[in-house]
Amino acid sequence: MKTVWTRPARLRVAGGVLGLTLTLGAAPIAASAFDQRAEHCGAWNPTNVVVSEFDIAAAREIWKYFPAMGMAPDLAASESPMHVVVFRDGFDSTGVSVRASVSKLNGVVCVITSSDEVTIFTDVSMSGAIIP
């Protein structure tokens, strides 16, 4: 599942992605330590624990980090740099997604463009994932 929105004005939801999720093993980043941009992804909610965030030089490189992540035509076609935020399973989408009733999401990966467009992918498979 993919939720896309631009904060604060635009908000939209896009179609589904795939399968299997695994709990991330990396140590979470302290709430006060996350990048300001992670807030756009919902890190302002203390329930949403940021496991890792990092920059990628081009959106299409997201699959180097998450090779089993499903299709995302917008990213595949983009050479733009992006900021990536990975959340611990149990992401609470309340207040950050139009699907307000959906909470406790797993495999949540959020990408932010340089123009602050935010895309949240859920149920991202962590098979073969490399999380800096």
Next chain:
Amino acid sequence: MLGLAILAVVRVEHARPLFSMSRQAYTIEVIHSDGTTEHLDVNADGRACARLGTSQQLSEACRLALNIDPNVIAAAALGQLNHVDTPALLALILRARMSNDSAICEKGGLEGLRLARCHEAVVGGSPTFSDSGVTIRIP
């Protein structure tokens, strides 16, 4: 003296890249329609892959398999890795077989039936792949 002491403790650390862009040459066999086989030595420049030119799938897989990092190979599928048969899938199988390392299948993010196919290719007999009239065999 003090300067020397400071120099002794200051060290520049270079971050290790997350992904290896290293390439490794390999050899495959091309099986022609008349049944004859030809050894194809694929050097790091990948030029030999042009010999598979009538099959875009195989020639792309041939080039991708030069990469030793499974994540670099898998990323070429742009999210279709576990959905359709892509050159990246074949390249992962090639790389795993040639490295005799089935862990490459997992590291590349393969799942389900495609993961099983990759494992089979590593431990089984020489697997063959055909596309557009071209057949290759991984020794």
